Amino acid sequence: MEGIKWDEKGLVPVVVQDEKTKDVLMVAYMNNESFELTLKTGKAHYFSRSRQKLWLKGESSGHTQEVKSVRIDCDNDTILITVDQKVAACHTGYWSCFYRIWENGWNISGTKVFDEEKVYSDKDNK
Amino acid sequence: MEGIKWDEKGLVPVVVQDEKTKDVLMVAYMNNESFELTLKTGKAHYFSRSRQKLWLKGESSGHTQEVKSVRIDCDNDTILITVDQKVAACHTGYWSCFYRIWENGWNISGTKVFDEEKVYSDKDNK
Numbered sequence: 001m002e003g004i005k006w007d008e009k010g011l012v013p014v015v016v017q018d019e020k021t022k023d024v025l026m027v028a029y030m031n032n033e034s035f036e037l038t039l040k041t042g043k044a045h046y047f048s049r050s051r052q053k054l055w056l057k058g059e060s061s062g063h064t065q066e067v068k069s070v071r072i073d074c075d076n077d078t079i080l081i082t083v084d085q086k087v088a089a090c091h092t093g094y095w096s097c098f099y100r101i102w103e104n105g106w107n108i109s110g111t112k113v114f115d116e117e118k119v120y121s122d123k124d125n126k
Numbered sequence: 127m128e129g130i131k132w133d134e135k136g137l138v139p140v141v142v143q144d145e146k147t148k149d150v151l152m153v154a155y156m157n158n159e160s161f162e163l164t165l166k167t168g169k170a171h172y173f174s175r176s177r178q179k180l181w182l183k184g185e186s187s188g189h190t191q192e193v194k195s196v197r198i199d200c201d202n203d204t205i206l207i208t209v210d211q212k213v214a215a216c217h218t219g220y221w222s223c224f225y226r227i228w229e230n231g232w233n234i235s236g237t238k239v240f241d242e243e244k245v246y247s248d249k250d251n252k
Contacts, residue, residue, distance in 0.1 A: 003232060022148035024143055078223075105128070
């Protein structure tokens, strides 16, 4: 995709921000394929570094991200997308993956939205 | 620093968000030293991957970032800080480094705040 500077693994970090609240929800990685699929479908797709595969956000949980805007930084090596986040972004059940804050140690400051065991149990445990 | 999962280069990506506007300003990288200096001084310090050295944000321009909060993500491998950004974050003169938006190509959507040639000329060109 024109202009993006992919890293040595063919990836680019993507900051995901909720369109309405402006909360930063997560950071994930895209390769060229996931970037093009995101533009084409309007739903955020990433490349999972741990599973080494293309990943439609919400494919298990239903917590998809409808993409509202796509921006690139001055160095062409980082993407920022704003999204309409369904339910919550984090697989732990929190609205944002950044649910812990530093106060002489990490303390939970975020909002838990769903019970991750119920949402993922059908696929992962049964 | 406890709990942070540094990458193979000893770095962690840091999303920088303006405390007041909630705009995402930039993404930079910290190593352990810059993370500790950031906590100790309250001013954002990074590790420059291109220059391979510690970097106090604003050391040339005066456009420092006073740190208001520090958060970590669910995977312990990404940091989010909120800051009080002086003047502008981007060395190009834009408020945010994410000043271009995708609309069948990258188009400028951001706000230019200062003239980068005037701000940097004393140090870089003379």
